[in-house]
Amino acid sequence: MIYTADKLSKYKGADVVAEYMQKEKIPYMIGYAGHGAIGLLDSFYDKQDQIKIVWPRIETAAGFMADAYFRITKVPLPVYVSTGPGPVLSACAVANAYYDSSAFLLITGQVTTDQFDSGALQEPYRQHPADFPSVVRNYVKHSYQASTVHQIAQFLPKAFKMMQTGRPGPVHLDVPYDLYQTEGETAVPDPETWADSVSWRHGAETKVITSILKKLREAKRPLILAGGGVNVSEARDELRRFAENMNIPVYTSLMGKGAIADSHPLHLGVCGCWGHYPAVEAARNADVILALGCRFSDLHTASWQPGFAYNIPATKLIQIDIDPSEIARNYPVDLGVVGDIKTVLDQLIDKAAEGETVTYEQWHDELAGYKKQWDDFVTPYKTCDEKPIDPRRLIYDIRKVAPKDAIMFSDVGNNQPWIEEFWSSETPGTHFTAGGFAAMGFGVCGVLGAKLARPEAACINVCGDGGFMMMPHAEATAVQYNLPAVWIIMNNYAIGAIRDLQRFYFGGRQIGTNFETYEGTKYHNGELWNPDFAAMARSMGGEGVRVENPGDIAPAVEAAIKSQKPTVIDVIINRDTPVPLTSTWQMPPIPPALPTFGKIKIR
Amino acid sequence: MVSNLTLIDYLEKESSYLCLNILESALVCCRKNGNGVIPEPLLRDLADLFDCRTLESEIKNLLERKVLIQTGEGISLNREKIHSLSIHLNQLKKAMKLTFTEKKVTAGIFLNELVTYLEQEASCLVEEEANDCTEYLLVWRDNRYRLQLAFSPGWLPAVADEAAADNIYFAVLGPFAAQNWQKMLHYYGYPAFRNNTAYYDPWHHQKMNISKGGLFSYFDWFFRDRYGSKFFIPDEFPCKLHSIGLLRYNDEK
Incomplete structure (x- = not known):
């Protein structure tokens, strides 16, 4: 009994949850009702002025919204679902959050405690009684299953502590729904006592800080790699200050995009399969890389093939990560440091002030050459008047009219690398995407979570027609809750990224990737077909426009942002324009592709 | 006689x-x-x-x-x-002249400078054998690398099997691009050849190899740091790799 100091009272399980959420100052609970959740919802009935219930049209959307909310605010929201299908549908969102070190508390309903192993409606019982925890255990930091009201009280602060400390991640709490309405003797814990007062942002030993600085100062071609960990740790300001103090160029992973303003003179862009040439070329030529919260995934590293993105070794890698399991996972390290990025950067800034700044003049000159080559390549697309619309023109025009601090959620599919390469994230911490689990539909729903978190900001989702159609009801939720997000659909009548794999990896044999009428017995004989997305949006009470001319992009986006109404802009893009490949990605056993921009000079 | x-x-x-x-x-x-x-x-x-x-x-x-x-x-x-x-x-090989924008050296000096660079930059590198500035056997991170000046691009396949069996990476440096070295490209279909050999031609600033990164990355850095140049891959190389299914020559442009 850990709460003996507290005065015990009689509480219903649902009241424990509601009161704890109130103590955590949680503003929203998102989810979808079912018979296994209404017992919980009932305790929020009288708290709606403090905790608003947001109810999208499917459990996955609830998870995506909460995930997005955490990415922006670092506040983990509870996501409630019923039993059976609801928890299973939420599993995709939980995984999506887990892979990207985001968090929310998934509260799943379970059959009642006296029904365990009965096979009652929606019980996962055939391997183990009431065993939903086994379903999600790969995708959460921890999974709890309460068997008493008191355990609910015990688990909640642990869950919040776990979600918010160290490497964030979602936590699962499975509650047999009888416990919601059963009274038990317990106390509702105080977050200050049990969760909030944990100091976890640990740094590195002084000698390690000194060693890092020495290696960087002795280097001829140093780089700082900002991974997603910089955003997770909210170390963006420290990153910029350290880079400026040391005069070291910065590049990012996809998840690190926006850790530093794209227009910052030290910024080189994103390194990855569809990254920026200056970043990729720099990465393969660097002699020392200081990696901050980056796990070196396949898309970032050209599937780890030497010469395409990295040459580690010979490049010396200093890898800092709060999760020791990510250090030296894929590349050997010259120095591995377990620590919080923000804290370690603070230490580095302090210590760096004691030494001199190296100019790295030759290195900066070399990088300036790479930047010019890339600029020369991309500049013509800013004014490209081709029809169907070139995706680059679309993104440049959105940037032209969107406020500097607009929040950009890309979805998954080709829209993601298009945004990665051509969206300029000017205010740090405003670019979001699903990198690790890469669930389609995350951006479509996530933009609503963004609007909950930052109602005053312009929140834009650029998605594909495939991703939008997975979660079209997001528009209805936006209308329902007055969340004036803007969805810009890159409509190419296909799941374009996968179609491109067929075009370039499978000899152009397209099957199951084009949205077309199905004629006879063969794919690819019919006509391209999609619903009228603009009309769909209007039918749900929002605004909807279709854009086919490049000149209409900017006015449409500007009007959508100003309208303060949920708006879908359906843009017909050139479906045959591939995203420029600046390194590569391999689907073994198919050999890797050569970059379409930039020769491999070092292998 | x-x-x-x-x-x-x-x-x-x-x-x-x-x-x-x-x-x-x-x-x-x-x-x-x-x-x-x-x-x-x-x-x-x-x-x-x-x-x-x-x-x-x-x-x-x-x-x-x-x-x-x-x-x-x-x-x-x-x-x-x-x-x-x-x-x-060996004397002739060593004496081959290399002319760069700001520097003229002999091949022997070039190779010697390369080895010295590797010793400075690649930590824990051990020079196991050295033969008259024309041939070196180096050990780095438990891998052995033979570096050799050569006239001919022709005989490398003859030593590939042995190199693979002995787990040695065999790099030859010579004026190969002027001698139709692309005729050797079909040998990249053989795992022992593609995994264990590398051609470098500093005369023409070119190279052909599917090394696995590692010590070979330092070759490129040496060429850049000491001579301000880069080893480029001739266009025929990725084309051939594409035709034998080792690389996809991208037509996404």
């Missing part, structure tokens, strides 16, 4: 890449196997690199001078010539 002096005179006066290709290949074969016979496939490769008639004519010439001998097993180097020829070819 031709004297050593005559042979050296011949090489210096009549020096041609073909002659040097043949003699270097013959020396490699002597080192590799007991009878020193130049295998037929290697002769065919040399014929491909130059042309069949010229090769036949040069072999005939070297047979007449008794530098090469014809036995029932094939053509091999006259054993009496091995030592002096080896010394002399």
